[in-house]
Amino acid sequence: MTQINRRTLLAGAAATGALAAGAGLAAEDIMTATPDLTGKSVLITGCSTGFGRLASEHFARLGARVFATMRNVPRAESEELTQIALDDQLDLHVIEIDVTSDEQVEAGVARAMEINGGPLDVLINNAGISFGGPIEIQDMEATQLTFDTNVFGPHRMARAVLPAMRKAKSGLIINVSSQLGRVIVPAYGQYSPTKFALEAMSEGMAYELVPHGIEVTVIEPGGYPTMIWKNANENSLALLSRADEKHTSGYSALIEQLGNRTGGGSTDPMDIPRAMAEVIAMPAGTRPLRRAVHPGPKPQIAINDLTAKVQVGWLGESGYGPWIKAVHNV
Template sequence: MTQINRRTLLAGAAATGALAATSTLSAEDVITAKPNFEGKSILITGCSTGFGRMASEYYARMGARVFATMRNVPRAEAEELTQIAIDEQLDLHVIEIDVTSDEQVEVGVAKAMEINGGPLDVLINNAGISFGGPIEIQDMEATQLTFDTNVFGPHRMARAVLPSMREAKSGLIINVSSQLGRVIVPAYGQYSPTKFALEAMSESLAYELVPHGIEVTVIEPGGYPTMIWKNANENSLALLGRAEEKHTAGYAALIEQLGSRSGGGSTDPMDVPRAMAEVIAMPAGTRPLRRAVHPGAKPQLPINDLTAKVQVGWLGESGYGPWIKAVHNV
């Protein structure tokens, strides 16, 4: 296997030493630059509410050309964003993409690239869905929709943008996971399994894309007061309404909480768009594979640290070693 890493690909041999000098810094040490997104193109999924909506406005106001995508257009949220773009003269474009649709992903990404006049700089896979309740009561309708949205959706989007990113030898994919993509809380249905899968797919992509100068960062938010809780409650009650008694009989205590969950308290959901902006603004070749975001406990951090050490220890001196070390900045 060719001994290459993303620093030499992105910066050339002359700059490798300067970039390598940052490799011992933690993510918190190097994400202090003030973002300047002039000339940057960013496509975000799931922009009707929550992190996606906030990020689309935030980045457009920082000068980026933003493609804010959402499903079921026309809808009020799309009209609101479009009006904001007009009123503030922002380079913000609303495009319909349901990430569970092969056709909409292909057409929507092609439209964004046409408007942009070339490859996109950043893809943010933010769209997600959740059903609560024990695994046993998760019927195939809920299970398939959760995986289709949370795992296959980011896969579809990555496949749509990667050929042009590879041709350009640059790009960044940010996948919004969760603390629950590394730790488990019972009775959150297939949410954790899908986020675990997203974490694994992201890490595999990160290694494979090193030769192409493309980076992948996983954002791991804790609980924030966004619409995901309301939507999850509605999904959970609908699931419970069609569940069979033979499956629900053993979980009275866990089922009792369905439909009334909330989370995040007084935390600021803008933490997540800001954290992603800091990652985008970092020099190419120094971005972290994972970034935990929450003002409170981050139980996934020791897991992240351990798995990075295991990957480097296991494969660091193999033919894959340059890729593994480049992703983990060692």
């Protein structure tokens, strides 16, 4: 029997691309075709607005069973999604999960698996938070909340879904990071530190989960016009209102911009759900560790390529080598 692994699957994908080219189709046309997510169960965090809200409806319309989670249910956003699901007969279920709560994470994931009748196929850690401003003015309240949401939240969620995924020997975790998880812009507070941590945690998990048939992909968006900017501005102003002058006095130019930041321009936030859907639809064993998504510059790609080369060069021939090479499709 032919052994199916990442290399053979990639070879098959390459052959498909060659056939498509012979038929007058470009290989990238295959990747940008509308994916079919029929039969996939997907749990997404942070679905009240932004990428999570868009992804939940998009995936359901592609045939997936979607568990759209958010804090503080019931709320207008949860009622809207529930009504859309009823009106359009979508397999979409709204569940309350605050990713900073151990109890809500455990209860929400258990409820999703109960509805699904078994382990989930995909977990998407999308919920995130940001406070602007120099690192020095970030007090412990802001720092702890940022890490609790952006790092410990995805960790809680992964721990909740992984036992069942490991038992099933399959699964996919998608962690939504940022360009700022690989490159740094001053005065974005603890946002980059948390996203750097999420990137490292994701890569470590990706290696460790190879023997269990579970993959991890990091989505790295650039700037998009979502509610994160409005929320970050409000968080930043609240932080400034309680900040001590001894911490703020050295950063007048950086502090001046807080509260009125915008980003993304005319970019389409649907780029992110589309990219995630493509990753979900890919054959197991061929999914990338990282995917940068933005129509403009993607400075993190050079870093991603270099770190992959370093990891393979450093550990590729060690006892961890098969895991490292599998994740980097070597």
